[in-house]
Amino acid sequence: DADVTQTPRNRITKTGKRIMLECSQTKGHDRMYWYRQDPGLGLRLIYYSFDVKDINKGEISDGYSVSRQAQAKFSLSLESAIPNQTALYFCATSTGSTDTQYFGPGTRLTVL
């Protein structure tokens, strides 16, 4: 079984809809991250969480919100989706500040 899972894997939605992307991990890591990937831009950090009570904005948090329901679960929400949020979204986990981040398989989101 995969250590970091993301649901759904693919989603097509319409402008203005609320969307939630979910991430679960069985690695026992405290730190979790959400990134988006766009062609030619690499991965950019949206939000990160060092534990259940610690949520931090990344470089591109506008239009997104997150929830850390438990150590193992970290959800990303788009309150009102817009077309330029069409991207590949990745969840990642790690144990410490300099440790390797382990990535989920990604969610491909298309906003029409």
Add this chain to the structure above:
Amino acid sequence: AQSVTQLGSHVSVSEGALVLLRCNYSSSVPPYLFWYVQYPNQGLQLLLKYTSAATLVKGINGFEAEFKKSETSFHLTKPSAHMSDAAEYLCAVMGDYKLSFGAGTTVTVRA
């Protein structure tokens, strides 16, 4: 703030030829550097990482990278390309508890 620049968005190599992917970093402190590989429709997989130990770092699948402080570089190499090396490769630097990624380099391998 830490950042990385990957030179060349696309690299095409012949099977059996050297693979060289370039990454330069900017960091105000000794950096922690990473190379990840992303195969089509998959997540990112760690190839190797530099954590201030040996400057030549060996990774999976025959890849290695050399940390050169004087050149602020962390280039990735593989002596002999295989068809299965076709993928996107991302260089990243750790800073302020977060990874900052380069734009990525897509590698195609010609038979």
